[in-house]
Amino acid sequence: MKIGLFVPCYVDAVFPEVGVATYKLLKHLVGEVDYPLNQTCCGQPMANAGFEQKAVPLAERFEEMFKGCDYVVAPSASCAAFVKLNYPRLLEGKHFCQSSDKIMDVCEFLHDILKVKQLPGKFPHKVSLHNSCHGVRELQLSSASELNIPSYSKIKDLLSLVEGITVLEPKNVDECCGFGGMFSVEEPDVSVRMGTDKLNNHIATGAEYITGPDSSCLMHMQGIAKRLHKPIKFIHVVQILAAGL
């Protein structure tokens, strides 16, 4: 199985430790992992802002870079969802889109493909799980609160493999944190209020950490927590799963 690692732009620039944890975890579980150096961004920031055509060359490069891979794994549910759902349309009329079937969020990959049943690490802490919108509603990482379907959470399943962890969830369990890419700067007041409400709901669980599959949501809430001097810590799910590696 040939695995390509996609480290989205903002993870690359702001949270390289999340990329490192993903790499370590994948290496531990499957061995060889390829990281093409030409990668930059999936194109979602421009597309959500209304300029999806600008993502077309990025989609083409993405296809080319990862063409030899069986799976492309990314530590970011939102970026993975963007590739999965939008690349086929962006590449329409050019060539058949392969990335849509190959791209996976790292949690999805561990849960559905590798079917991980044990992990070596310990994380003796209380965490509040941030169920990010695109993870829940586009990649179905957990059962969306709006739907009448059996309740499940792939992320909780994975986290429960880590020794010592206590996983909590906030009230309004999958309400948006208000990041939304350029939404955060075009609608700053609503965005900050959404983020503050979300942050407070996480804090109310009594957790020491907020964790989730998207560093973008974490980054947004972290920015608010810093401004408000809230002591809660932030950690990507993959960093917990890679504990001890």
Add this chain to the structure above:
Amino acid sequence: MSTKHSRAARLFLAQKEDSQWHNQSLWYVREKRDSFAMGLPEWEELRRLSSEIKRHTITHLDKYVEQFAQQAEANGVIVHWAKDAQEHNNIVYDILKQHQAKKLVKSKSMLTEECHLNDYLISKGIDVVETDLGERILQLMKIPPAHIVMPAIHLKRQQVGKLFEEKLHTEKGNSDPTYLAHAARLHLRNEFMTADAGMTGANFGVAATGDVVVCTNEGNADMSTSLPKLHIVSMGIEKIIPNYDSLSVFVRLLARSATGQPSTTYTSHFRKARPGGEMHIVLVDNGRSDIIGNEGHWETLKCLRCGACMNTCPVYRRSGGYSYTYFIPGPIGINLGMLRSPKEYSDNVSACSLCCSCDNVCPAKVNLSEQIYRWRQDLDSLHKANQMKKFISNRLTYIYNHPKLYRMCLKFAPIINHLPRFMVYNGLNAWGEGRELPTFAKHSFGSMWKKGKVK
């Protein structure tokens, strides 16, 4: 980088307690909706059926509209056809004039809001009285609805108490809900008894029978049609459904989605005029038949107008109905406004974080967030794209298309971490209004990989 919506939202949120209360009130309705949706094991199957019935009806609407009109006429109902709002208003006025009607009592109708019927009729000398309690409150206050199902949800009982003191001469300082509701009831009772005509909207029109189905909680539609002898129904053509089997799907979804009730208190079926009375149905197009042919946006016609997308929308809850420039707010309103006039209503397209919660609550599975995403793609060609967003998107694209340049940017990005605060946190940085910037890593993942430091 702002829109009319974002600026109005800022003012709304500046009233911190009121805006929190607004958010919580609507979230409470979402929770009620959840508890009733979760109470039906077949809920998702109902949503699927509803979506498919709507798709079928809309793609065969010519046939069903004709059938509906034929059946209604066979029942003795007088059917009118209005291609737009003006025609609709003229038809309604003509009917009233023919009957020398001076006072019209109305149950809630978003279509008449869409057509600005009240203003038109009032300008012609008709006394128009809204009889839905929320709508009546707003009419007395001279303000528009802030929500399509709970039009006065943004008001507190104290405000209503004050209004009633002035308009209905209730006791000073008494804002007890039961007392106020009783006062409204007495006041409206008199309006019903002295009205010359009653108007209702329509939740559904059943093609097989020509029936009009109206769902209310207050029974005001029934009062509006039981006292005056003249009943006028104002109805968009997309309200037509094939038959009673399909109605059975929709009535199970509608009230559960809208207000978290198993059904509305009254589900009234109107087939023909009362003895000695007259019933008219005005079928309104007003742009709807054009939407059928709109590949990216036809699904808006599936909407049941339950308002569930507003109650779940984290942006609507935190910005209020009046922050949107179209009279229907929230996710469905963003889309309907763009269909009405993209140039006029493009300011609402910013009011979405693309969280997709609306898609999941919608009882007709309208792809609301996908449509908002699509409208954003159209803004540039409409000359409505935000120039700052366009500039940022262009710069980002350039950097992302040149991996070496991108790597260099990441190398120098940490400089931002050390800039003096005033250079980073100023009026130009909307992120910094309520958030600290993230800290750029000294060594990006890519640079560590290149140096073989990722092991």
